[in-house]
Amino acid sequence: MAGFGHYTHAIVRGIPASLAKEALRSSQSEVDLAGARKEHEAYVQVLGTRLGLEVVELPADESLPDCVFVEDAVVVCGDTALITRPGAESRRKETEVMKAALKNLNLNIVEMTDENATLDGGDVLFTGQEFFVGLSKRTNQKGAEILADVFKDYAVSTVPVLQGLHLKSFCSMGGPGLILIGSSEHAQKTLKIMQQMSDHRYDKLTLPDDAAANCLYMNLPNKGHVLVHPTAEEYPESATVFDKLKDHMLIPVSNIEKTKVDGALTCCSVLITKRANI
């Protein structure tokens, strides 16, 4: 995939105060709201200022404590955007603002209306050649089917998410044909399944920490391969692994607070490729 990672736009959303207390989380932990906002600010800055993406910032919505995690609300591939039906009921409304924003970007919008379907964008791994959809607490078969129906060009394979919230809780793309994967047993197992299901060949980079395997990869003009990854403070062991990516521009971004509510780096943005209109 030549164009893989050639993003031009990013959609992000602010952090509502409700996140600290009400956002869904798998472990009980205190979120420092100010800290989270600070981190998020830095994150957005990296995307916009440092990497030059056109960032669309959506306002936070206090009634949607998880709304900062925009990734779950939509799956964008090419110029088609599938508005999801998030698995968590409390998050369904997050899609509304998202949809409007995507329309503004002139994407073809497809909505997941089937009431039996759920899909979180965090369960969707697009490799550039195909989709893997994690069947998790948040995403079901029907949701995956609809995704397959929308993105007909690509193979859509389902893989089980044995542990953790989302498929991308322990993996992400680190480049064209490069999968970043956590070293936990379930992560490795899932990777095996992905490899088995795929007609394509992928390299993998195994990170000691599952969570560290969630990074933002981009391929940007004048910058080449870019990887926005967690910091060494968070994952000292994994940080050394990133250094192996010699060809990548490595940008560590702190994400301590959002991690407490299961928010990884990819969760906080929707990356979009807008072609210079044909």
Added chain:
Amino acid sequence: MTTESGADSEAKQPQENKEKGKAKEAAKPENQPEELPAAAGHSTPARKEQEPQEDDQVSHQSSTSRLSRSPLKGVKKVKIMQCKVTMLDGSDFSVNVEKRVRGHVLFDKVCDHLNLLERDYFGVTYRDVENQKNWLDPNKELKKQIRTGPWNFAFNVKFYPPDPAQLTEDITRYYLCLQLRDDVVSGRLPCSFATHTVLGSYTVQSELGDYDPEELGSDYISELRFAPNQTKELEEKVMELHKTYKGMTPADAEIHFLENAKKLSMYGVDLHHAKDSEGVEIMLGVCSSGLLIYRDRLRINRFAWPKILKISYKRNNFYIKIRPGEFEQFESTIGFKLPNHRAAKRLWKVCVEHHTFFRLVSPDAPPKKFLSLGSKFRYSGRTQAQTRRASSQIHRPAPLFERSASKRYNMSRSLDGAPITESHETLMKDSAADGAAKVIAKGDVITTVTEKKAEEEKAEQDDAQMAAETPEPETPLRHDTKTDSEQTDFAFDGDMTATESEADEDSEMPTQDASPLEEMVKHQTSISELKRSFLETGDNTSGLTEWEKRLSSSPARSPRADEPPMIVPLEPQDTKDEQPAGEETKEEVEPKLSEAARYLVKYVVDSMATDLATSSGPHGLSLSTTMDDDVFMDGTLREVDEKTPDSQEELSERAELKVSPGAVRQEVSQAISDKKGTLIILKDSEDKVDTEGKAMSPVDEEEESIIPEEDEAEENEMLSASKEKETIKEDTSVEARNAEDKTQRLRIEIKTEDLTQIKGIDSPKKAMASWISEEVKTEASEVISVTNEVIEMTNGVNQEAEFFTFEEGQTEQTKSFKEVQTKKSEFFEEVQTKKSEFFEEVQTKKSEFFEEVRKEQSEFFEEVQKEQSEFFEDVQKEQSRLTQITISESSTTSLAASTLGWVPSSEKTSAEPQEEMVVATETEAAPAESTGPTSLDVVEVGTKEVPVVHTETKTITYESAEPDTNGDVDPGVLLSAQTITSETTSTTTTTHITKMVKGGISETRIEKRIVITGDSDIDHDEALAQAIKEAKEQHPDMSVTKVVVHKETEITPEEGED
């Protein structure tokens, strides 16, 4: 593809003539039978008419191809049928063929008409009674395939090339495009809107040329179809894009089209409706890389060809047996329900063909060399590799052809259709003719064989024929079609090996391919010559004397430890081949000989795929499935022969110790003759499985009693041998080796003898035949059920599978067994860690070697490959550090379980080990103190060779995670196993080829054990690297699943240890 009624096509006389004119250039003499009207008259596909024709056919069969040229009586009697072929552009092409011609005649005519040279990607389809699309079998008569329907066909792409850019000619791509356009428009190839737009725009460019509003107008596009549901919006987008393509040639547009189309996930996927075991509706998609399972649009599983050990069908069930993955211990068989029997068979065939076409490299077929030996189980056409090679030979000026509906590129039209450069056409034809000749030659040989054993075979054949109650039209015919491809290609035995490294085909073909050595070739030729002569003369006992001499002159036989006793059933063909060769080529040629033998074996193995089923007769594997008479017959024969040498060998090996060769011979032959019918049972008993106690129970007993002894003996031999080796060092080993060689020769000889014997002894064989036919009958009526028996068998046989390694009832081993197990797990863990550690490093580095290897391997193996090559590196490093190395049994044994393993080891190296950088060395920790049995994975293995005293043993096993063959607790029926040893100054290569039937699918494993005898002047690294490289070359299509490096360092003989 449109199907039209028979009446339709018959009534199309005038149109047909018109068509004809259009296709004039391509038309051959055969195309103009004078009595066209008559032909039409005869074209009624009435069944009754066909029967009497059979007689006709027999007498004229040979003349079919030149019929047109000899318009004497042939033409009068021959019925000409008019075929209507729907072409890819939607037009109909009518062509007359003789009624009884085979499918390829029609196919060739169509291709000629199209001026298509790269035709292997294409095929002709017809609709069966259920209106299902079936591929025309090129080797079967048309009328047998069409049966009742009208003679309507369609020309289609059969194998979608994964990379169309690699096609040589534009014209080929054009036809591929046409197919894909239809696939897209019909919805078979789903695309997103964006892709529809892009594909549509290239289609327009290809068909209409540059956008030109004046000529085209604004609505020019609506006439064209781009999508199942074409919208105005789509058309507008297409036009938008079309405008940007100014100056793009049609050929370029097609290339772009294909580049986009090939990325689509459903490109080239042949979908079949099915239900899974729980009755859920799914789709099975067959494609170049394997089998895909879909539920709705979702891919829920995928089985790459290397992952599939076996494909079979029974009734309306379709089964695949899956190689155990990293997380499973056992092979699993997955069953799918197809709508009906025909659907199951159709799917099976498509799988077999795809597997063959895309997975197998084919022999470079040095013309004629292997004619006589040709493999049986092959898809009859060329494989992709072959067709690519052939295409590279195409040197004609790009043919002008008319793109249908083209409005601008009528240049070609002025030339009126498709002009052909004659010379090139002939070129292509030549090769085709070549192939035909080959087939014939093969047929000849087979016939020869048949004649030899005409009697028995006939009996069998008849029985088989009678018994086989396949509803398939082709079945009854099988016996008179002798071509390899037929048997291979569409054998109905339901058995197929579609394995990665263990596949018969995989392993075989490449090997043949990889014999660039001239001498090898020479040798081979001579062998086949010899073989031929052998076949003609019949018996060949002369070799015996020589063997005797050699035997008697040899020192007491010291069976080599590294040639563990094993069951080595050989194919009769092999035997024959080997034997004469052995005679002629004396000792120095030994390596070569074995090489040659390997070749032969490979062939055999290859062909065995089909036979397997047969040979596993008692278990009713393939027999149960719709049987091919031919195959059946063949297999049976082989079985007998095969097994015989097997037991014989064992006997001879052992007997040899005390008895004179002559006696051995007699004994053996005696045994053989007695056994004839029992062979199968022999196997069973060995497998500790209860045989169905068929006819030969008495013999059975005999066998049983013999075997335990043998085992004992074996073990003893091995033990002593290894000890001996250690102490006596090189001398001994050399001796041992010699002895071994001799043994082997003896074996060969005996086998030959055996053949002769067989010839003389009909009765057992006949018994067998009848027994088999019984079986068949039963099975057939039930429409076969593979069943538990088989499974049981398989289980029992598992031990067999690990062949020489694992033997039950050897209590001495228990102790060490446990030990080994513990160690194994420890070691394994270590290796695992190591693996992952290295993985990344290697990934980035990717040594040259690695890349080379990679290239060689198909992409499916790449993952495995990577790890593997990494290991090689390690191994090599290791190797250099090693000092004194001895071979121990454990290596052998562990190998046994591996698919393809190399065990480099050396003896008596003088260099001292430098324990510096320890890459893989850590792994050795455990082994270091423990003696012999450190082989990780194969527990059973190490057991055998517990007492390796005086040595420090290091065993490193590198095992790719994917093809996990060891845990093979799910066993198979050992069909045959063969060991070939070749020797050079410093290395001894032992190749074990095992054939097994597991639940009806055959599997071949090739294990190479390379013993590098350590002299200080030998570069072990190099030797190892070389060995690996060679093996790779020999089996380019196989993957290395395991490499075991076993080193033995000699240490002061202080503690005898266990």
